[in-house]
Amino acid sequence: xxxxxxxxxxxxxxxxxxxxxxxxxxxxxxxxxxxxxxxxxxxxxxxxxxxxxxxxxxxxxxxxxxxxxxxxxxxxxxxxxxxxxxxxxxxxxxxxxxxxxxxxxxxxxxxxxxxxxxxxxxxxxxxxxxxxxxxxxxxxxxxxxxxxxxxxxxxxxxxxxxxxxxxxxxxxxxxxxxxxxxxxxxxxxxxxxxxxxxxxxxxxxxxxxxxxxxxxxxxxxxxx
Amino acid sequence: xxxxxxxxxxxxxxxxxxxxxxxxxxxxxxxxxxxxxxxxxxxxxxxxxxxxxxxxxxxxxxxxxxxxxxxxxxxxxxxxxxxxxxxxxxxxxxxxxxxxxxxxxxxxxxxxxxxxxxxxxxxxxxxxxxxxxxxxxxxxxxxxxxxxxxxxxxxxxxxxxxxxxxxxxxxxxxxxxxxxxxxxxxxxxxxx
Numbered sequence: 001x002x003x004x005x006x007x008x009x010x011x012x013x014x015x016x017x018x019x020x021x022x023x024x025x026x027x028x029x030x031x032x033x034x035x036x037x038x039x040x041x042x043x044x045x046x047x048x049x050x051x052x053x054x055x056x057x058x059x060x061x062x063x064x065x066x067x068x069x070x071x072x073x074x075x076x077x078x079x080x081x082x083x084x085x086x087x088x089x090x091x092x093x094x095x096x097x098x099x100x101x102x103x104x105x106x107x108x109x110x111x112x113x114x115x116x117x118x119x120x121x122x123x124x125x126x127x128x129x130x131x132x133x134x135x136x137x138x139x140x141x142x143x144x145x146x147x148x149x150x151x152x153x154x155x156x157x158x159x160x161x162x163x164x165x166x167x168x169x170x171x172x173x174x175x176x177x178x179x180x181x182x183x184x185x186x187x188x189x190x191x192x193x194x195x196x197x198x199x200x201x202x203x204x205x206x207x208x209x210x211x212x213x214x215x216x217x218x219x220x221x222x223x224x
Numbered sequence: 225x226x227x228x229x230x231x232x233x234x235x236x237x238x239x240x241x242x243x244x245x246x247x248x249x250x251x252x253x254x255x256x257x258x259x260x261x262x263x264x265x266x267x268x269x270x271x272x273x274x275x276x277x278x279x280x281x282x283x284x285x286x287x288x289x290x291x292x293x294x295x296x297x298x299x300x301x302x303x304x305x306x307x308x309x310x311x312x313x314x315x316x317x318x319x320x321x322x323x324x325x326x327x328x329x330x331x332x333x334x335x336x337x338x339x340x341x342x343x344x345x346x347x348x349x350x351x352x353x354x355x356x357x358x359x360x361x362x363x364x365x366x367x368x369x370x371x372x373x374x375x376x377x378x379x380x381x382x383x384x385x386x387x388x389x390x391x392x393x394x395x396x397x398x399x400x401x402x403x404x405x406x407x408x409x410x411x412x413x414x415x416x
Binding site for chain 2: 006009010013014016017018019020021024042045046047048049050051052053054055056057058059060061062063064065066067068069070071072074075132
C-alpha cells in the first residue's frame with residue numbers, strides 16, 4: 001500500500017511557492033528523511049515546480065535591457081565558478097543616438113527661435129521621463145500651447161500597438177498623441193495644450209489610440 | 225545555428241548545446257525566457273534594476289554552470305523560473321530583515337514603492353502558453369489563488385499570509401494545498 005503523501009505534499013506546496021515557515025521546514029526535512037528515495041515524492045515535486053513556473057509564465061513578459069551578448073561578454077566566454085562579474089549594458093549605436101538627440105534638440109531650439117521671432121512668448125520647459133524603456137523627454141512652452149516629444153532607445157512594439165502620450169491633470173488623463181518609434185527613436189510635435197496637467201505619462205496601447213489608458217504607464221514625467 | 229532560427233528547437237536540446245558552449249543556443253534560451261524571468265523578478269522585487277540584476281545572475285549562472293540543470297527534475301523553464309523566484313524572494317526577505325533592523329534602531333526607513341513606470345509590457349514570449357496558463361489559473365477558486373499569489377509573488381510566508389488576511393494558519397495551509405492541486409490538475413489537462 002502506498003504511503004500517505006498528503007503532509008509532504010502540503011509542505012512541498014508551500015516550499016515551492018516560497019512560503020514555507022521555518023517551523024514547517026523542520027517538519028518537511030523530517031518527512032523527506034522518512035520518505036527517503038521516494039518516486040511519488042519526486043513526481044509531486046516535479047509537478048509542483050511546473051505549477052509554480054506556470055504562475056510565472058502567466059505574467060506579461062517585460063523587456064530586458066541587458067542582452068545575451070552582454071552576458072557572454074561579461075562571462076568572458078569562460079565558466080570559472082565563483083568569478084564575480086559586473087555586467088554593463090553594451091552601448092548601442094552611440095553615434096546614432098547622439099545624432100538623433102542632437103537633431104531633435106536642433107529642431108526644437110530652432111523652432112523656438114523661430115517662434116520667438118514670430119512673437120511667441122516664454123522660455124520652453126524641458127522634462128525627462130522616468131521609466132524602463134529608452135530615454136524620452138518633452139518640451140513645451142510656458143503657455144503650454146504644444147508639446148515636442150523626443151527620445152531614443154524605445155523598445156519596439158509589436159504590430160498593432162503604439163505608444164500613447166497622456167497629460168494627466170489630477171487623476172484625469174487626456175490623450176495627447178500616439179506614436180511609433182522608428183529604430184527606437186521618436187521626434188514628434190504634438191499640437192495639444194499641456195493645460196493644467198501635473199504629469200505626463202506614456203502607455204502601450206492598441207493602434208486605435210483609446211481615449212483612456214488601458215495599461216499601466218511605462219514612462220512618467222512630472223511637470224512641476 | 226543562428227538564434228533567429230531557434231524557435232522550433234526544444235529547450236532541452238538548447239541546454240545540451242549550451243553545455244557544449246554553443247553561444248547561439250544560449251541566445252535562444254535568453255530570448256525565449258528572459259522577458260518572463262524579468263516579469264517574475266519585477267513582480268516580486270518591484271524594482272526594475274533589481275529585477276534586471278536577477279535576470280543577469282540567473283542567465284550568467286546558466287551559461288557558466290549548465291551542468292546544474294537536471295532534466296529529471298523538470299523542464300528548463302521550470303528550472304530557470306525557480307532560480308529567478310528563489311533569488312527574488314531571497315532579496316525581498318533580506319531587505320525586509322534589514323528594514324526591520326533599521327526600524328528597531330529608530331532610523332528613518334525609505335519604503336519600497338511600486339513604480340508604475342516600470343511595468344512596460346511587450347508582446348514577447350509565448351502568448352498562447354500565457355493564455356492557456358491563465359485559463360488554468362482561472363479554474364482555481366479565488367480565495368485559493370489569492371493565497372498562492374501572496375506567497376509566490378509577494379514573497380510572504382504562510383504565517384505572514386495568515387497575519388495579513390486574518391485567516392487561521394490552517395486555512396492558509398489548506399488553501400495552498402488545494403490551490404496547487406487544482407493548478408496541477410488544470411495544467412495536466414492542458415498537456416493532454
